[in-house]
Amino acid sequence: MNSGRRDFARSNEIQARLHDLVPGGAHTYARGADQYPEQMAPILVRGSGCRVWDSDGNEYVEYGMGLRSVTLGHGYRPVLDAVTAAIADGVxxxxxxxxxxxxxxxxxxxxxxxxxxxxxxxxxxxxxxxxxxxxxxxxxxxxxxxxxxxxxxxxxxxxxxxxxxxxxxxxxxxxxxxxxxxxxxxxxxxxxxxxxxxxxxxxxxxxxxxxxxxxxxxxxxxxxxxxxxxxxxxxxxxxxxxxxxxxxxxxxxxxxxxxxxxxxxxxxxxxxxxxxxxxxxxxxxxxxxxxxxxxESAALAAFRAVVHAYASTDPIGRMERAGRRLAAAVNAIAADLGIADYLQVVGRPSCLIYVTRNPKGAPSQALRTLFLQELLARGVLGQSFVTSAAHTDDDIDATAAACREAAVVYRRALEQGSVTGLLAGLPVAPAIRRTAAPRRLPTP
CATH class of the missing domain: 3.40.640.10 (Type I PLP-dependent aspartate aminotransferase-like (Major domain))
Known part of the structure; x- marks a missing residue:
């Protein structure tokens, strides 16, 4: 994956237009631009398996997978075939x-x-x-x-x-x-x-x-x-x-x-x-x-195809295996860099999150945003590390490689005691909060 800085020009343009038309710029608060580094909130156009592409042509390994709603992978063919057959007879x-x-x-x-x-x-x-x-x-x-x-x-x-x-x-x-x-x-x-x-x-x-x-x-x-x-x-x-x-x-x-x-x-x-x-x-x-x-027919047909996939393909076993492999890799990287107390991947293997702590050991949104920023720059879209059955060994290896480079930047922030000069813009903010601040947008 490309480790250079990515262009988000088209995504930023569309996001700005969304803010004019949709309160918050998204239909789910967890999908809001305030949940991502400033000017680095990709607008997605398609997905396949665990890969997604944004409107600027950037490719990512995606985690979270539709806020945990996609376990078999984007565009999973048996589900699409079942839906296609059902809707042909009316919805x-x-x-x-x-x-x-x-x-x-x-x-x-x-x-x-x-x-x-x-x-x-x-x-x-x-x-x-x-x-x-x-x-x-x-x-x-x-x-x-x-x-x-x-x-x-x-x-x-x-x-x-x-x-x-x-x-x-x-x-x-x-x-x-x-x-x-x-x-x-x-x-x-x-x-x-x-x-x-x-x-x-x-x-x-x-x-x-x-x-x-x-x-x-x-x-x-x-x-x-x-x-x-x-x-x-x-x-x-x-x-x-x-x-x-x-x-x-x-x-x-x-x-x-x-x-x-x-x-x-x-x-x-x-x-x-x-x-x-x-x-x-x-x-x-x-x-x-x-x-x-x-x-309506489409969703029920999708559900029945999901049931069949769970009965015949063991998606839970596959997503748990991918999660265990990823957690082990990232935690080993953190240990190798001497920051295991400050950057950790924890949780159930199929539902992982990464924990970010400052030099005093307290949870840090700024450091979390920095890590997310560096992952995005290296082709990983991951507010968390929630896996799917579509995550292959190659995807996990690519993610681990991106995490190593991101962790080096993370260590630099720990060493200097702040994200100054490393994080572009403000940190993310809790999705459910009383005011738009600290990520309030200017009124046009």
């Missing part, structure tokens, strides 16, 4: 299709804790439907949310973040992960409709007995247990975290890798709760999920 109808039945059967064959499923388009559709259903089932309003990064764009969650302008009281309380006493205190203090959490994250595995303890506490206090499987589903296993850790939630929420980039999500759960949104109940009905595009 959206006024009645259910056989495809909806087959997709539901596929899904429920994978997820051990679910009796019924409803498909939608976004993860927030599913998590908010789960909250609504739990509130109706229990007659309670308070939601206990684990202190983890993100669950929904809707008020019940965004109201707990710094970016809560325009949001009323959300009746949401938080609790710490891997701390049963903290959850017990929350549940004892106020009647809770549901406990919603990721069973595990890239950096946090459940301690022995923790998830079973959460299940027991929910049963004791009459709260529904909801697992957010957006990331763990199809990355930890095809059956999600609930399959890996052997704990059955009342409801679970899915998305991201379900369609290998095609837009699909799902709410799944126990029949006694899911039927409250159906026609087999004498209770007041719950407006569970009702979406025009939730069951």
């Amino acid at each position: 959206n109808f006024s009645r259910p299709t056989e495809l909806e039945l087959h997709a539901a059967e596929d899904f429920l064959s994978l997820v051990p804790g679910a009796d019924m499923v409803k498909f939608a388009k976004n993860g927030s559709d599913a998590t908010t439907a789960a909250v609504r259903l739990a509130r109706a089932a229990t007659g309670r309003s308070v939601v206990a949310v684990c202190a983890q990064p993100f669950f929904s764009v809707d008020d019940w969650f965004i109201g707990t973040t710094a970016m809560n302008s325009g949001i009323d009281d959300t009746a949401t309380v938080q609790f710490a992960y891997n701390d049963l006493a903290a959850l017990a205190e929350v549940l004892a203090a106020v009647p809770v409709a549901c406990v919603i959490m990721e069973a595990a994250t890239a950096l946090a595995e459940p301690e022995p007995g923790y998830l079973h303890g959460v299940r027991d506490l929910c049963d004791r206090y009459g709260a529904l247990l909801v697992f957010d499987e957006m990331i763990t589903g199809f990355r930890w296993s095809a059956g999600g975290a609930q399959q890996v850790y052997g704990v059955r939630p009342d409801l679970s929420c899915w998305g991201k890798a379900m369609g290998n980039g095609f837009p699909i999500s799902a709410l799944a759960g126990k029949r006694e709760f899911m039927e409250l949104g159906g026609l087999r109940t004498d209770r007041d009905r719950v407006f569970l999920l009702s979406t025009t595009h939730g069951a």
